Amino acid sequence: MSGDAQNKSDEVWMREALALARAAGERDEPPIGALIVHAERGVIGRSGNCRIEQSDATAHAETLAIREACAAMGDWRLEDCTLYVTLEPCPMCAGAILLARVPRVVYGAANVKFGACETKLRLLDPAIGWNHTVELAGGVLAGECAAVLSDYFSRKRLNKNHEGTM
């Protein structure tokens, strides 16, 4: 695929991830969405954040999407797959990406507090010497991905302040 076609395709998939993020926000979870696209089979895993709904600290969108994709493939290795996620993965999710041997990761907004790919840590840096290398593309539809999150947190703060005055 040419560079332009790749960028176009990445944006199309990121819009799908954004729809999953918005759906998570409507369930009152932090609006983050992820999907796993297999080169031939298309989407084989998709999820929004479910930490609150499932009372499970590990229920991040990308980890749930990885688990769904592993189940779909019947294999713990996700070869020929790309992970799309609206927010830069945290350490747990970056670790899951390495374990599942995901070849390529595309994310939207930078994660200032917990970003483990480029912002806070560089867990996927080949110089660390893992047994797997991940191709990384950050900042795809970054503005939209960040806006969905900041709208959600502004609304939460507003509701909290209103609760406080009642």
Place this chain on the structure above:
Amino acid sequence: MSGDAQNKSDEVWMREALALARAAGERDEPPIGALIVHAERGVIGRSGNCRIEQSDATAHAETLAIREACAAMGDWRLEDCTLYVTLEPCPMCAGAILLARVPRVVYGAANVKFGACETKLRLLDPAIGWNHTVELAGGVLAGECAAVLSDYFSRKRLNKNHEGTM
């Protein structure tokens, strides 16, 4: 608890984790075991490795034990809990420990290739500036924990060599 009593108690729980590790080995998974002990409720999560059985890259013993413990507590925060695991956690599991706010982690053998607590990386280092601090105790029954793993891999290699000559 005094230091001696704490050490004694840690060894008792690590023997339980070792039993889970051995049971995983019998299912032909890398023999690693983990359990979560709540200060008042006792064991609220336990698992061996299930990556191969479940075809799930994220099915490490400690992540599965964390998920079980979250379900038992109905909460994604594992306050007043200690995680015991026979092998030093990898990046994904160290990340899950941070996300679940596990206050204390006790591990057995050092993980030379993927250890994310002290050996390969120091992901739980308070200097990184996470929003949670983990008390860490490594090397509890380290010899026994390492022996269970090395016996398993020796046996695997031996079987492979025999297969090769047949």
